[in-house]
Amino acid sequence: MTKSVLIAGTHSGVGKTTVSMGIMAALSKRNLRVQPYKVGPDYIDPTHHTAICRRPSRNLDTYMMDEEYIRRSIEHSSNDADISVIEGVMGLYDGVDSTEISSSAHVAKVIGAPVILVVNVHGMSRSVGAILKGYSEYDKDVNVAGVVLNKVGSQRHAQMIKDALPPEIPVVGALPKNKDVSVPSRHLGLHMASEKDHNLDELAEFIEENIDLDAVVSLAREPAKPVSSVKSVSSVEPDVTIGVGMDSAFCFYYQDMFDSLRQYGAEIKFFSPIQGELPDVDGIYLGGGYPELYIEELEKSRTTHELKNLASDGMPIYGECGGMQYLCSSYEIDDVEYKMADVFPAKTRKTDRLIALGHTKAKASGDFIKGTLLGHEFHYSTTECSRDAKLEYEMIRGKGIEDGKDGLAEYNSIASYMHAHPATFPVDNFVEKCREYSKR
Structure with missing residues (x-):
């Protein structure tokens, strides 16, 4: 099965959509077949994924779908891809009410995907280590395998943070502020992909310069396979x-x-x-x-x-x-x-x-x-x-x-x-x- 990686954030607005879309764009520019997914019921982010990867993006939501449905969906839709990139929702552990249901963490556990955590480090240095320690140890069944530092102030700022982080969780990227790669929003969320021309070369270049894509690919793991003996419905001729x-x-x-x-x-x-x-x-x-x-x-x-x-x-x-x-x-x-x-x-x-x-x-x-x-x-x-x-x-x-x-x-x-x-x-x-x- 195709290896996968899940891009999550510490909270909403941290930049995981930009990071996810950028990684999809950069990997696609390397001529890799990237299968995109979105955690949760969101309709808008998947349109951007689809435009970037030229493959339909699919939703993964453990409230609306049972675990076997999710595993089978991934098996069916990614079997001819080189890598699957899953964009998370809200904060890593945020689900329905106070549960893990429909959270990025739950999806990661269901399919066995490693998590790359996006952290907005504006105004912080050593404190990022405490954040990462908390997120990586909160649920031992969630594999926080890497971290992307977003909105770093300088190379010195990035190095200060790296020196304070636990060595077992690698920093795979440090992104400076860049308003040119953000997507505008309206009352129901982001603008649809059809309403904004993606400068994929600019987005891919930004990620190539600031994220170690080889490290991202090396962290990806094969998802858990379906275990149910229930067969999917066979397609019939359209009538x-x-x-x-x-x-x-x-x-x-x-x-x-x-x-x-x-x-x-x-x-x-x-x-x-x-x-x-x-x-x-x-x-x-x-x-x-x-x-x-x-x-x-x-x-x-x-x-x-x-x-x-x-x-x-x-x-x-x-x-x-x-x-x-x-x-x-x-x-x-x-x-x-x-x-x-x-x-x-x-x-x-x-x-x-x-x-x-x-x-x-x-x-x-x-x-x-x-x-x-x-x-x-x-x-x-x-x-x-x-x-x-x-x-x-x-x-x-x-x-x-x-x-x-x-x-x-x-x-x-x-x-x-x-x-x-x-x-x-x-x-x-x-x-x-x-x-x-x-x-x-």
């Missing part, structure tokens, strides 16, 4: 077509979801609601993203005007977060109400504050989406449902739409604030509903 909204307004998707749709016999056709596109399909999937930034275009879009007719005709439509907002009757932004697809009897309003953030768990009792779903929610909006609106998710964890419920249902369509992962989402049921519609 149904599902349209996936994909543009700047709808761009939050897991690569695993696309793989799973295809595995169960779906051909995927990507289309742009912003451009008014609507292909000839048997079902529609609208992910999250930034519909609020393109609200005027969406209000005028041919897609918006025709979705309700398709829904009332019985076409299965599934939406998540931004997709759910788009499928409501209207979306209010700065006291202006914009007409949306009107599939669901509900109105959405953008807020200036974060309404919900975190992992979710729901019990779904609908026609084709049923069972326990694990996922994530993150939004700056509220949605008010009409009295006759049907909500089919009972939230066990998370906020949902209102009163502990999520999953707006109408016709053969369902949508939620919750972003679900195919590890628990009934992809086979959704594809089968699309298949039934195609045969009418």
Whole structure:
């Protein structure tokens, strides 16, 4: 199996994204096939990984996926790569609530990946040794194998720190401040990769000059192999077509979801609601993203005007977060109400504050989406449902739409604030509903 290494940080904002992307870029420039991953439910960082490595980046989250799913995902997606680079999330040990679940440390333990810890050393010298000692000894099952010093003030500063660190954990890099390699952010996180041209040569050169890439590669280890005897689902010939909204307004998707749709016999056709596109399909999937930034275009879009007719005709439509907002009757932004697809009897309003953030768990009792779903929610909006609106998710964890419920249902369509992962989402049921519609 392909050797892997996990890049983690002491806390959020320490520079692990820059280090991870830079290592991916520098190794790719050496003509190595780099398979990227991201710990946690994040949608945005993987788009940058994909742009850099030219291979789909995948999420690894021990809350949404069980350990065997993660091991099999790595085995399947990295078998033709030279090295796997995994970007961590938050601080190394930060997980759901006060547990290790969904943390970088937990993922590292599950797959047996060594950790390179990124430390922001601005304003410190010998104290970095205490930080590294704490992080390396906090959980003996986590292998902190190397450290990258970020935002060093000078070569002398870097040497002072190195002299104070335990010799058994090598310093593989010392990065000076460089604002030119950072990625701008907005209210839901970083900008998408499609919105920023990567100067990969500049990024790779910066890393080559300041990180010992040979040391990084030498620290990488083969991940733990799957042990389950359960066989994965065999792919079948496509006999149904599902349209996936994909543009700047709808761009939050897991690569695993696309793989799973295809595995169960779906051909995927990507289309742009912003451009008014609507292909000839048997079902529609609208992910999250930034519909609020393109609200005027969406209000005028041919897609918006025709979705309700398709829904009332019985076409299965599934939406998540931004997709759910788009499928409501209207979306209010700065006291202006914009007409949306009107599939669901509900109105959405953008807020200036974060309404919900975190992992979710729901019990779904609908026609084709049923069972326990694990996922994530993150939004700056509220949605008010009409009295006759049907909500089919009972939230066990998370906020949902209102009163502990999520999953707006109408016709053969369902949508939620919750972003679900195919590890628990009934992809086979959704594809089968699309298949039934195609045969009418």
